[in-house]
Amino acid sequence: MNSLTIRGFAIGILTATSILAVVYVIQENNAASLKISAADLRAYAKDHEYILIKEKEYKDSLKPDFEKQENIPKTNEVSISITAGMSSLDIANTLVNNHVINSTDEFEDLVAQKNASTKFQVGTYTLTSNMSLEQIVNTLTK
Incomplete structure (x- = not known):
């Protein structure tokens, strides 16, 4: 070039x-x-x-559908009655039916872990769906 x-x-x-x-x-x-x-x-x-x-x-x-539900209350407050002779599974089923917890298995596991199956007290308790499993077990065994 x-x-x-x-x-x-x-x-x-x-x-x-x-x-x-x-x-x-x-x-x-x-x-x-x-x-x-x-x-x-x-x-x-x-x-x-x-x-x-x-x-x-x-x-x-x-947003997922569960986030869109702004008008639905975030907590569900219910009154649960524990009677004499109820097993921890009966209590767990009552909590599931009242939408306080989602699974009986997790509740049963925690009760077994804390060895609390014989410590439930007869009475009527007010529980909310935003309580942790630990709080629920502690409330029901006081």
Whole structure:
């Protein structure tokens, strides 16, 4: 390659870069001046069968169903009666049926671990669904 070829190549690259820079600046100015009104957006969405929703509605739609239930109380307060002769399984079933605990197995495991199956006291207790298993067992064995 001689110096004229290299010089021509360099001028070509410089010219192409200059043209691209000018085109970029012109397009940026045109894009900045392009404004879409809310009415235009709604009309476009309607014509193309899109549905427009607000960002909060969209984020709420992504949440699992159990997080959407804002009107349902977070705690379930119930009164449980323990009578003479009830086994820990009977008590666990009563707690599950009243939605205080989710599983009889976990309750039974904790009762066995604490050796509390014979320590349940006869009486009526107020329990809530946000109590831990430990709290429930402690309340029922006092």
